Amino acid sequence: MPTLLELQRAAGRSIIAGDDALAARHVLADGLSPQARLGIYRNNFIGTLTGALKLCYPAIHRLVGAEFFEGAARIFITAEPPRRADLDAYGEGFSEFLAGFPPAGAVPYLPGVARLEWAVNRALHAPDMEPLDLARLGAVADAARDHIAFLPHPSVALIEANHPVDAVWRAVLAWDDDAMAAIDLDAGPVRLLVERRATGVEVTRLDEPAWRFAAALYASQPLWRAIEAAPEVDAAALLAEPLAAGRFIGFELVDSPITSGLHS
């Protein structure tokens, strides 16, 4: 008689990897083979997780069609089963999987669209957080301002893609064939800011210098690094906008001459 731990490991391998040899021994046949009984749970496993991926990646689903999506999802799910029971957090690796999945190679913008959809999903489910109180920022001494490192709101994500994936994403979700046909897929890279606003998830394009500034800022680099990364931008203006939009929830002073005095 197996211990519960042994039994569950065997059943897990049957369901994820299709390896029934051990688990089937412990299943009552009773008119239906142990393999067929275990197969019901395997189908539910694949079906439920495919459904979760469809919810997260609706544009990919429409772009490649149900049959292709389900085939790709099955391989992905078997290779990367969830490690948590909240399926809203499942599927992060799907874009990388698609990038390395030869049958998807004919649609080069697919991984970029998938990355955008993952960011949208994360933005939808990110917890609510109070935005940074600007009065706290006002209390920072002038000499320390450049050393402020902002903590972004968890709904905010930055995405860089080699194709206009935001246009593709919008057109596909709107079932807009004309808009889709009008997209110049070779128009070059896009740089996107994804965030949840009061009205829903917004996807905004940034120009290249603003992107460099934002990339440093949202990676919680001190302000002087963001300015150094994009010396040609109007940093004050580029900072005012996210502050007003509540895209930061806090900040700390990094290597500040005021607080540490070590790097003055």
Add this chain to the structure above:
Amino acid sequence: MSASAARISATRGPIPREAGIGLRFPHHQTVLDEQPPVGWLEVHTENYLGGGTPLAFLEAIRRDYPIALHGVGLSLGSAEGLDLGHLDRVRRTVESIAPALVSEHLSWSIAEGRYLADLLPLPMTEEALRIVCRHVDRTQTVLRRHILLENPSSYLRWRHSTIPEWEFLAAVARRTGCGILCDVNNIYVSACNHGWDPSTYLAGLPATAISEIHLAGHSVRQLAGGRTLRIDDHGSRVIPAVWELYAEALARFGPVSTLIEWDTNLPALAVLVDEAARAAALLDCARQKIADADAA
């Protein structure tokens, strides 16, 4: 503190002994707009762990309806132990929603750290009983409240099972003080799949522990040799045989808060409300019978 106190005071009381419906994302806005005539709502805990837009809807809806949180991911029967990170996320959601009931399943879903996305049956053994009781205890300690444990539907039995499922469930309730969520459809599905007598199952459950009933539709798969297997897919109306078993459960347990569950091929909200009305009518009958007996 004051924000959390305000949230709790906004909660609409205990779950009434009436019919409610399982609320899924596509019906969020309709429920807010139309305020359907059902006694209460139940949602899957795991859909609200992250916060954001789903939680904002639930915060709004709970001002109008009593809410129950129904978990599918704690994996109370996993021998490798509870996922304490998951339990903590559940705790935070329970604290912010302050639901009238919290329930989970007599099943397991996690092996070697992988979530199997289904409610798998346990071997009905003394070892499994000890493990489930330990995890129910732990969960109730962390959540600082009693939970309800639901009987699963299943498509296989383990050879080394020695305890009837209803006795196992009754033992967990007795040892941990947890309540029982009696899923009448699951009893019917498992009874048909395994050749059990559903009335024996009902009779084996402790009436005082039954705090909620679930009803749902299931599908029937034809097997070779004329046999069938019933699949608990929550994708259709409750079948007549399950309504009959529900009436039997009400006769045995009295009028118990009853939920209509529907997960696949989700229809218009009106269909769920119609199913809930059927359950409500049977609940009225059960109440009338008690009143008649008291009068006699």
